[in-house]
Amino acid sequence: MxxxxxxxxxLLAALALTxxxxxxxTQDEGAAKPQLTAxxxxxxxxxxxxxxxxxxADTATVAKATKATKAAQTKGTSAKGTSAKGTxxxxxxxxxxxxxxxxxxxxxxxxxxxxxxxxxxxxVKNTGSKACDLTYYPVxxxxxxxxxxxPMEESKPQAVxxxxxxxxxxxxxxxxxxxxxxxxxxxxxxxxxxxxxxxPHSSGGPSxxxxxxxxxxxxxxxxxxxxxxxxMEQALSY
Numbered sequence: 001m002x003x004x005x006x007x008x009x010x011l012l013a014a015l016a017l018t019x020x021x022x023x024x025x026t027q028d029e030g031a032a033k034p035q036l037t038a039x040x041x042x043x044x045x046x047x048x049x050x051x052x053x054x055x056x057a058d059t060a061t062v063a064k065a066t067k068a069t070k071a072a073q074t075k076g077t078s079a080k081g082t083s084a085k086g087t088x089x090x091x092x093x094x095x096x097x098x099x100x101x102x103x104x105x106x107x108x109x110x111x112x113x114x115x116x117x118x119x120x121x122x123x124v125k126n127t128g129s130k131a132c133d134l135t136y137y138p139v140x141x142x143x144x145x146x147x148x149x150x151p152m153e154e155s156k157p158q159a160v161x162x163x164x165x166x167x168x169x170x171x172x173x174x175x176x177x178x179x180x181x182x183x184x185x186x187x188x189x190x191x192x193x194x195x196x197x198x199x200p201h202s203s204g205g206p207s208x209x210x211x212x213x214x215x216x217x218x219x220x221x222x223x224x225x226x227x228x229x230x231x232m233e234q235a236l237s238y
Contacts, residue, residue: 101132102205110210120173126163134228142188155226170235182220
């Protein structure tokens with residue numbers, strides 16, 4: 001399981017990024033503009049006109065060269081994969097810049113599925129402005145139940161499930177034993193989905209209460225849940 005430690009290097013990178021964003025970074029002043037001296041002549045001669053034409057041509061050449069230099073610099077920066085905000089496209093946010101996913105910055109749905117039988121899918125969508133982490137597995141509670149469903153350890157991912165803004169994560173729920181071996185079967189009318197923090201069994205923030213079907217959801221003592229995963233099909237494969 002991935003450990004969650006904010007590294008000093010990541011903190012320094014975040015500070016450097018902030019400095020770049022708030023406009024304190026050094027900016028290219030461009031090439032020096034040539035200083036033109038105006039000459040007071042009541043009736044310019046042909047030679048003076050020719051000289052003025054040459055000066056204008058030289059000024060245009062300098063301006064063109066300056067523009068080409070700036071374009072080359074911009075192209076070189078883009079080639080290194082640096083965006084306007086100073087971050088590399090497609091890279092995940094540093095751990096220090098992420099928050100925990102919970103009921104305050106996500107929308108949560110819980111829907112029974114036809115296949116596999118006796119299963120339900122929990123979907124969490126990041127509606128916040130920052131990347132958030134779905135740590136460990138959801139803590140489920142139907143109505144006033146006094147016990148917590150155990151996780152399917154074989155579903156444990158190699159790394160934490162991180163959601164960028166707008167992305168979704170999933171957890172599969174095995175509601176009851178297909179062979180009828182479960183006991184204490186009952187119908188749940190209300191479901192509370194709890195979120196864990198950086199350490200196991202710690203609070204990750206406000207819980208969510210997704211709406212269940214009007215007929216409720218049947219479950220028994222075999223109720224188990226997967227870890228949070230990126231892939232919906234994988235979440236329903238256990």
